[in-house]
Ligand SMILES: Nc1ncnc2c1ncn2[C@@H]1O[C@H](COP(=O)(O)OP(=O)(O)OP(=O)(O)O)[C@@H](O)[C@H]1O
């Protein structure tokens with residue numbers, strides 16, 4: 001049995017039902033101190049619901065979890081003291097200045113004036129907002145707002161941080177700066193639990209959990225997850241009408257999976273000799289113009305699609 005006090009987050013068969021609908025289905029995992037644990041999954045997969053249970057805001061239907069050594073069912077108030085939580089729709093007060101927001105959230109966390117002053121300066125520094133104290137929050141670019149939101153979330157120096165899609169809708173450069181901040185916090189020993197839809201961000205996590213239909217369908221480091229595809233070869237293809245081209249290829253029994261990848265698409269095959277040539281021939285025969293067919297390294301997106309499709313096939317087999 002894993003000691004609940006030795007790990008910042010321990011989750012055991014955690015389940016949440018809304019009526020008959022199972023939003024989180026018997027999920028179990030452990031997060032180590034200082035990890036950046038990424039929680040991935042499509043819309044409605046159950047990520048936010050899991051986080052809300054771990055933050056002591058939503059009562060589990062079944063199973064349990066311990067955060068900072070505290071039982072989320074029995075000790076939700078203790079849990080709240082040792083975490084920072086930036087919810088998916090976390091919003092600052094737009095009509096307050098940067099400084100007023102920090103003071104407001106510091107007050108919520110019960111920081112005394114001296115400590116608040118120190119922490120306020122620290123948050124301004126870490127968020128790169130020094131000199132912007134008097135700016136109205138509503139006038140900040142979205143990337144800066146997110147950094148301020150993070151600053152407000154960690155004013156009380158929580159050892160465990162839950163960030164629910166902190167960078168959605170933020171431009172790539174600001175996302176990069178935000179992630180530098182996450183690294184810094186993790187280096188200082190903060191445990192970070194973060195959800196994201198961005199696969200490049202997922203690559204930066206120490207470990208990942210993939211959620212699908214309320215279930216945790218894969219768990220491991222980005223490298224470990226990619227090794228799941230080790231028996232497969234992935235080709236990157238650029239052609240005219242990529243969606244139609246993917247459909248044509250997907251209909252071939254020797255093609256395992258296809259998925260969009262930027263303006264190109266990926267085709268995975270298992271033990272198919274000269275698959276690149278076969279892809280070319282089929283597409284040319286169907287009138288597509290090909291710009292590129294090249295072997296490529298599987299991306300996390302490939303792994304994700306592979307894992308989801310296999311999950312669906314397995315549940316289809318068990319149901320039928
Ligand atoms: N209070 C609620 N009552 C009923 N159903 C709910 C409630 N909260 C969430 N759900 C449902 O539970 C499922 C999981 O929702 P959740 O918000 O956890 O997904 P998510 O993985 O965070 O998705 P997204 O990526 O869109 O944020 C969804 O189908 C959602 O509609």
Ligand SMILES: [Mg+2]
Pocket residue numbers: 047048049088164
């Ligand atoms: Mg969510």
